Amino acid sequence: MLNKCYIQATSAISPQHTFEGEFHTQPFVASTRNLLNVIEPNYSGFISPNNLRRMSRLLKIGQTAALKCLVGSEFPVPGAIITGTGKGSLHDTEKFLKNIREYEETALNPTPFIQSTYNAVNGLIALQQKCTSYNNTFVHRGFSFESALQDTLMQLQEGVESVLVGSFEEMSEEHFYIKGRIGHWKEGATNETFLADNQTTGSIAGEGSAYFLVTAKPASRNLAVIEGVEMVYKPTTEQLGNRLQKFLAQHGNPTIDVLLTGENGDANFAHYYQYLHQQFSPSTTIIPFKQLCGEYDTASSFATWLATEILVHQSLPLSLQAYNTASLQNVQHVLIYNNFMGEQHSFILLSK
Structure with missing residues (x-):
């Protein structure tokens, strides 16, 4: 399988100022309720008014992020x-289920059902761009974005010239409440700037969409290189360390300049990150990223977007400097390590 691809363009809609303007100089945006909602952009430049009024929130977010990337x-x-995507359109799914109960399965509006399907975003992008080629959506919980990346590498190996790969996720009020009842989110006020240091149970909820236009061939306009992706299911800390060493060895044992970790302040899974920290030299700058985007199934896509920004600018954005003021120089390799609910662990390696 092709083990690398080249990022030509990116786009992200997130709880930070990532869509418009210069993200690197924007301050950190926090929340007061342990829920980080995205900063929605002006959709009018990407979606016609007639379509806009009929589309759900997630469809607008996903399609706009994709079109901006293209x-x-x-x-x-x-x-x-x-x-x-891990959950797809939660709002439309909940709306359709409520309609079933309210109307007792009669006279149902099909629109929420149609827009709640996981591949609705892909279909809209394809219709908008008149793309009749390969179109696929992975719904693998914490492996969803990583599975999409692996499929992307295989498509490029088979001769596809370019691939639009990305993710989309939303958090509804109902889902936030339900997951809060079973301890997924922290209780009370949380200092999100230093989320990784808040070692109590639970994390903060998030959402977002990130897209990448990747190719199999190097070019002067490329932003970064995705060297490879590795997924590990329910490992012990020792097994995780062994898979990390094997993964890095497959790519020539590069010196990792920046390690982006999915530390989310949940004490239940902190031991994985603490063990991983010990596998790197003191010269590696270790930065958590979920204080920027929150916890959700495809948060690793936001980390991939963030890693690309660091490689392009060769520095940390202002929103991360409160956590680490390291002065980066000649950043060649960024490694992302994330785990979702302690079960699905992944590594994504990017280079300049």
Whole structure:
């Protein structure tokens, strides 16, 4: 399987100022209720008014992020569209279920059902760009985005010239409440700036969408390289360390300049991160990223977008400097380590 691809363009809609303006100089945006909702952009430049009023919130977020990514590339019609999502459109799913109960399965509006399917975003992007090629959505919980990346590498190996790969996730009030009842989120006020240091049970909820236009060939306009992706299911800390060493060895044992970790302040899973910290030299800058985006199934896609930003700018953005004021120089390799609920662990390696 092809073990690398080249990022030509990116786009992200997140709880931070990532969509418009210069993210690197923007201050950290916090929440007061342990829920980080995305900062929604002006959709009018990407979606027509007639379509906009009929679309759900997640469809607008996902399609706009994807179209913004394509605008910044030389492939307005990608050779394939591949995405990952853990939950899909929660709002539409809940709306449809409520309608079933309210109308007793009669006279149901089909629109919420149609828009709640996991591949609805992909379909809209394909219709908008008239892309009739390979189109696939992975719904693998914490492995959703990583599975999309692996499929992307296989498509490029088979000769596809370009792939639009990304993710989309939303958090509804009902889902936030339900997951809070079973201890997924922290109780009371949380200092989100230093989320990783808040070692109590639970984390903070998040949502977002990130897209990447990738190709199999190097070019002067490329932003970064995705060297490879590795997934590990329910490992012990020792097994995780062994898979890390094997993964790095497969890519020439590069010196990791920055390690982006999915530390989310949940004491239940802190031991994985503490063990991983010990596998790197003191020269590696270790930075948690979920204080920026919150915890959700495809948060690793936001980390991939953030890693690309660090490689392009060769420095940490202002929103991360409160946690680590390290002065980065000549950043060549960024490694992302994330785990979802202690079960699905992944590594994504990027280089300059």
